[in-house]
Amino acid sequence: MIHLDATFVIDFHRETYKKRRGAASEFLASLAGKREKITVSIFVASELFAGVRFSHRPDEERYRVRHFCEDFGVVYPDERFAETYGGIFSSLRRSGQMVGTMDVLIGTLAIVEGARLVTRNLKDFKRIPDLEILSY
Numbered sequence: 001m002i003h004l005d006a007t008f009v010i011d012f013h014r015e016t017y018k019k020r021r022g023a024a025s026e027f028l029a030s031l032a033g034k035r036e037k038i039t040v041s042i043f044v045a046s047e048l049f050a051g052v053r054f055s056h057r058p059d060e061e062r063y064r065v066r067h068f069c070e071d072f073g074v075v076y077p078d079e080r081f082a083e084t085y086g087g088i089f090s091s092l093r094r095s096g097q098m099v100g101t102m103d104v105l106i107g108t109l110a111i112v113e114g115a116r117l118v119t120r121n122l123k124d125f126k127r128i129p130d131l132e133i134l135s136y
C-alpha cells in the first residue's frame with residue numbers, strides 16, 4: 001500500500017493544471033499497472049481542503065481535491081492509531097526531534113497501515129522511526 005502526502009498531491013495538481021508532466025506525474029505513471037493500492041490519509045485530505053480556503057479559485061480547487069480523494073480513497077485511523085501515535089510522538093520529543101503535528105499524524109497512519117509514504121518532504125518525515133518513504 002502507498003499513501004500520498006500533500007506535497008505529492010499538490011505537485012500532481014499543479015502539473016495537471018499546467019498540462020506539463022513533471023516528477024509527480026511521472027511517479028504516478030510508474031505505478032500504473034502495479035497492483036498496489038494508492039490512498040491518501042484523512043490528515044492529508046484535511047491539509048488539502050485547508051489549502052482550498054487559500055486558493056484564488058476555491059470552487060475549482062475544492063472540486064479537484066474532492067475528486068482526487070474519491071478516486072484514490074481516504075484512509076481513516078482505527079483503534080491501533082492512538083497508541084502508535086503516542087509512541088512515535090514521545091520518541092521524537094525525547095530525542096529532541098521536532099516534527100510538525102500533521103506530519104506525525106500522516107506518518108503514523110502510514111506506519112499503522114503498513115504503507116509507504118510518497119513525499120518530497122524528506123527533512124521532516126525521515127525523522128519518524130519505521131516510516132518507509134518514497135521520494136519522487
